[in-house]
Amino acid sequence: MQKSDHITRMENQEFIPLQIKANREGFVLLPEEAASFQAVFAYLKNRLEHSRDFFRHTKMVLDLRFRVFSIEEIQSIDSLLKESCGAGLVEIKLKEGFSLFTERRERIIVPPPASKDVEGVPLIVRQTCRSGARIVSQSDCLVLGDVNPGAEVIAYGDVVVFGSLRGLAHAGAAGNRHAKIWALSMEPNQLRIADMVAVPPRGSKPVPKRYEVALVRGESIEVVTV
Amino acid sequence: MAGRTIVVTSGKGGVGKTTTVANIGTALAKKKHSVVLIDGDIGLRNLDVVMGLENRIVYNLVDIIEGRCRKEQAMIRDRKLGNLCIIPAAQTRDKDSVQPEQMKRLCEELAEEFDYVFIDCPAGIEQGFKNAVAGAQLAIVVTTPEVSAIRDADRVIGLLEASMLRDVHLIVNRLNDRMVKKGDMMSTEDIVALLAIPLLGIVPESEDVVVSTNRGVPLVHDRSSRAGAAFQGIAARLNGEDVPVHNGRELGFRDFFRKLFTGQ
Ligand SMILES: Nc1ncnc2c1ncn2[C@@H]1O[C@H](COP(=O)(O)OP(=O)(O)O)[C@@H](O)[C@H]1O
Ligand SMILES: [Mg+2]
Numbered sequence: 001m002q003k004s005d006h007i008t009r010m011e012n013q014e015f016i017p018l019q020i021k022a023n024r025e026g027f028v029l030l031p032e033e034a035a036s037f038q039a040v041f042a043y044l045k046n047r048l049e050h051s052r053d054f055f056r057h058t059k060m061v062l063d064l065r066f067r068v069f070s071i072e073e074i075q076s077i078d079s080l081l082k083e084s085c086g087a088g089l090v091e092i093k094l095k096e097g098f099s100l101f102t103e104r105r106e107r108i109i110v111p112p113p114a115s116k117d118v119e120g121v122p123l124i125v126r127q128t129c130r131s132g133a134r135i136v137s138q139s140d141c142l143v144l145g146d147v148n149p150g151a152e153v154i155a156y157g158d159v160v161v162f163g164s165l166r167g168l169a170h171a172g173a174a175g176n177r178h179a180k181i182w183a184l185s186m187e188p189n190q191l192r193i194a195d196m197v198a199v200p201p202r203g204s205k206p207v208p209k210r211y212e213v214a215l216v217r218g219e220s221i222e223v224v225t226v
Numbered sequence: 227m228a229g230r231t232i233v234v235t236s237g238k239g240g241v242g243k244t245t246t247v248a249n250i251g252t253a254l255a256k257k258k259h260s261v262v263l264i265d266g267d268i269g270l271r272n273l274d275v276v277m278g279l280e281n282r283i284v285y286n287l288v289d290i291i292e293g294r295c296r297k298e299q300a301m302i303r304d305r306k307l308g309n310l311c312i313i314p315a316a317q318t319r320d321k322d323s324v325q326p327e328q329m330k331r332l333c334e335e336l337a338e339e340f341d342y343v344f345i346d347c348p349a350g351i352e353q354g355f356k357n358a359v360a361g362a363q364l365a366i367v368v369t370t371p372e373v374s375a376i377r378d379a380d381r382v383i384g385l386l387e388a389s390m391l392r393d394v395h396l397i398v399n400r401l402n403d404r405m406v407k408k409g410d411m412m413s414t415e416d417i418v419a420l421l422a423i424p425l426l427g428i429v430p431e432s433e434d435v436v437v438s439t440n441r442g443v444p445l446v447h448d449r450s451s452r453a454g455a456a457f458q459g460i461a462a463r464l465n466g467e468d469v470p471v472h473n474g475r476e477l478g479f480r481d482f483f484r485k486l487f488t489g490q
Contacts, residue, residue, distance in 0.1 A: 075388040083326065083356075128422050130384030131377050148380050148420060149373075166420070 017043045026059035026087070029077070031067040040067075041076065048084040055085045063093045122157070129153060129167065136173075149189055158182065168192070171214075181214040186223055193221055229260075231333045231343040232464075233362035235386075237378025239349030241370045242399035245435060245445075247346040248276045249454070250366075252444040253461035255310035259341040262301065263312040264333075266358035267348040268324060271315035278305065278442020279312060288316040291328045297335070306447070321353045326360035333361025351385055359386065364393040366426060370400045371412045380421055395426040397460060402431045427460035427471055429453050 017035030021028045031040045048055055060081055062074065069077070074092060081087040123137035124144065131150030135141060140157035151167035153159050158180050159169040165183035170192035172179025177194040191198045191214050198214070198221035214223045234243045234250075247263055255261045264287060265273035274280040285300035290313070297313070304310040316323070329345075336343045347358035359365065365386050369379040379396075386394050398414050405411035418425050432453035438445040445454035446461075462469040 076390050079389045127387075130387075131381040132384055146420070146422065150377050150381065164419075 015039075020044075020047065023061065026061070026090075027055070028061045028063050030063045031069070033066045035067060037069060037073050041073075041080065044077065045080055045084065048080070048087075052085045055081075055087050057085070058087045059090045060087055061091045061093065062089050065093055122160075123155070125153075128163075131167075147183075147188075155179070169214075177216045183212055186212040186214065191221055191223075196221055228334075229337040229339075229341040229343055230364060231337050231345070231362045232364045232366060233266075233345040233347050233359050234366045234368060235347035235355065235358065235382055236349065236368045236375070237351060237382040238369075238375045241375050242368050242397075242429070242435075243349075244273050244276050244346050245439065246366065246368050246397060246399070246429075246457070246460075247273060247344045248444045249446050249457035250461045250464065251342070251344050252277075252304070252307065252310060253446040253458045254342050254465060255304065255307040256446065257461070257465065258309065259465070260309045260339070261311075261342045261344070262336055262340045263310075263344045263346065264336075265312065265315035266329075266345045266354065268315045268319055268321050268354060268357075269317065270348065271317050273312055273346050274302070274314045275442065276439050277312055277444065279314075280442075283314045286314045286316040288319050288323050290332065291324055297332070321348065321357065324357050326356050329357045330361040351382065355382075355385075359389060359391060362391060364395070365391050366395050366397055367421075367423070368397045368399050369417065369421075371398060371402075371406070371414075371417060373412070376412070376417055376420060383421060383423060394423050396421055396423050397427050397429065398425070399429045400431040401428050425471055426463055427456055429456040429460075 017032050017039040019030040019032070021030065029044065062077060074089070078089045081089060122140035122142050123135070124142045125135055126144045128145040129135060129143060129147045129151035131148055133151045135143075135153045137155040137157070139155065141153055141155035141159050143153060143159075143161045143163065146163035147153055147161050147165045147167040147169065149166045152170070153161070153167070154170040154173050156172065156174045156176070156179075159171045159182070161169070161183040163183070164185040164187060165181070166187045166189065168190045169181045169183075169188060171181045172194040173192075175194050177196070179193055181191055181193065188200060193214065193216050196216060212223055212225050214221055216222075234247045236243050244267075251261045251263045263273060263277070265271050266287075267273070268288065271286075274283060279302045282302045285295040287300065289295045290297045290300050300313050301311040302314065304312075333343055333345070345358045345362060348354035367379050367383055367386075369375045383394055396418065398417055401414065402411055406413050414425065414428055430452055432451065434445055434448065434451040434453050438448065438451075445451050446457050448454045459469050459471070463471075
């Protein structure tokens with residue numbers, strides 16, 4: 001019960017670690033720049049418990065433009081929402097212009113980029129992308145780990161995997177055929193660059209741990225060792 | 227000191243969760259730990275059958291949670307080991323009759339009394355899965371060397387990580403050495419490389435498992451079974467003992483003697 005002590009203390013000091021704002025589809029969660037994750041988590045938990053019906057099954061956007069959370073912290077917020085009132089994170093705003101979508105969606109919904117060229121800081125994922133995960137970046141996407149079969153990494157720019165790419169990668173998702181997919185080891189389910197799709201030949205056994213890059217040459221996607 | 231709560235899960239059905247719970251639980255009870263096994267597969271109970279206790283069921287998990295009996299009334303003591311018991315699932319109810327918070331509370335209470343609390347998780351990633359993992363501190367993910375089972379295991383590991391369950395260990399069940407050598411089956415190394423969680427043990431494909439299930443006597447009682455030896459090794463490692471995972475398989479008694487005499 002230390003957590004609730006924490007909350008009362010925070011409230012006494014009138015410091016609210018998290019703003020919850022309503023938007024068209026649900027709510028936006030906006031953590032304060034100076035707030036600790038524990039304070040944000042405890043505050044949110046308390047609010048959800050007190051107004052469970054109010055938040056029930058709503059769609060939440062987590063706005064991390066000012067206060068950065070780790071992937072683990074984001075995941076624990078997401079499970080808190082799910083468990084306490086069946087709500088879920090549908091979008092995580094990381095920087096102006098790029099977002100990470102947590103839910104599996106029927107089709108790719110990426111807001112159009114601000115300019116024709118891909119700009120901004122790449123999205124960095126510091127963990128294994130497991131089956132069922134879907135990561136969308138409006139810039140480049142860097143994965144520091146493997147992309148497992150059944151996981152999808154989608155980027156407007158390049159996709160770079162510092163590990164084995166065994167799932168699906170889509171580079172140049174907004175239509176840029178010059179985008180590339182890089183991986184330490186290329187064993188994908190499928191590769192997509194812009195509007196093109198490539199499926200690896202069946203039964204081919206890839207040699208693990210080389211540096212490889214997939215790019216468009218002429219009218220097809222080719223994988224070359226670098 | 228409170229005991230450990232461990233969920234055994236897989237995503238895919240029929241990969242050996244119930245077999246694992248019955249055998250690891252029995253092996254730990256043989257080591258004189260107090261152990262309770264909860265059948266979390268509400269609507270499809272079968273842990274009681276594997277343990278040979280189905281005739282003794284009066285009350286079940288849902289009865290405890292809905293307050294129709296005390297938890298002691300629903301616990302069925304093992305026929306051989308006095309420090310081992312199971313809480314059967316309800317056969318005639320559905321998974322929604324239990325909430326994660328209720329399971330969590332029950333597991334906490336049981337951990338006060340027992341050294342080990344095991345939860346046998348149903349297949350799938352819906353309500354039954356959420357209930358089963360709610361009260362666990364540690365998860366064991368069971369997979370077979372098949373692509374579909376591994377894919378589901380990967381999904382489940384992702385979900386466990388997202389629900390803040392970080393202590394996740396892997397068991398590869400039904401490994402067939404001969405098929406791996408021929409290249410017809412994924413090797414344990416490949417599976418561990420993909421799933422990227424620590425390997426707790428490897429259980430070979432074995433007819434003993436079917437025989438033991440049909441007799442309702444867990445394999446770890448059978449000293450000559452290789453699969454039984456594998457489960458004993460897993461239980462020992464879980465218990466913090468330094469037993470190596472033998473390359474590809476555990477040593478059964480016969481292997482042990484063969485090794486002793488031939489020096490290989
Ligand atoms: N190592 C093994 N070798 C042979 N058969 C096995 C092995 N492990 C499990 N089985 C068989 O597979 C079936 C499913 O096992 P079970 O433990 O009930 O899986 P789950 O609980 O995951 O659905 C059972 O018939 C069991 O006897
Ligand atoms: Mg089962």
